[in-house]
Amino acid sequence: MVSPNPVGTQATIGYSLPRGSSVSCAVYDVAGNLVSRLAAGSRVAGEHQTMWNAAGVKPGVYFCKLVAGGSSHTARLAVVR
Numbered sequence: 001m002v003s004p005n006p007v008g009t010q011a012t013i014g015y016s017l018p019r020g021s022s023v024s025c026a027v028y029d030v031a032g033n034l035v036s037r038l039a040a041g042s043r044v045a046g047e048h049q050t051m052w053n054a055a056g057v058k059p060g061v062y063f064c065k066l067v068a069g070g071s072s073h074t075a076r077l078a079v080v081r
Contacts, residue, residue: 002064006078010057013038013064013075020044021069027052027077028063035062043068054079 025039
């Protein structure tokens, strides 16, 4: 879950892990270019949050991809000013 969306200057990305696993979370632009790597490494089971500072990116559409425990989820983000 991303909050707030649309994003002004900062967003919180929240996710839940049913069991400990390796996690990768990154933001990409519409062309698929990496904009920001938010999380990488092992996490324990439970609720987690990571922050994205969007102050340095242009307004537009971005995608947040979370990969954990063999599963992948992509969320669409809109950055507005």
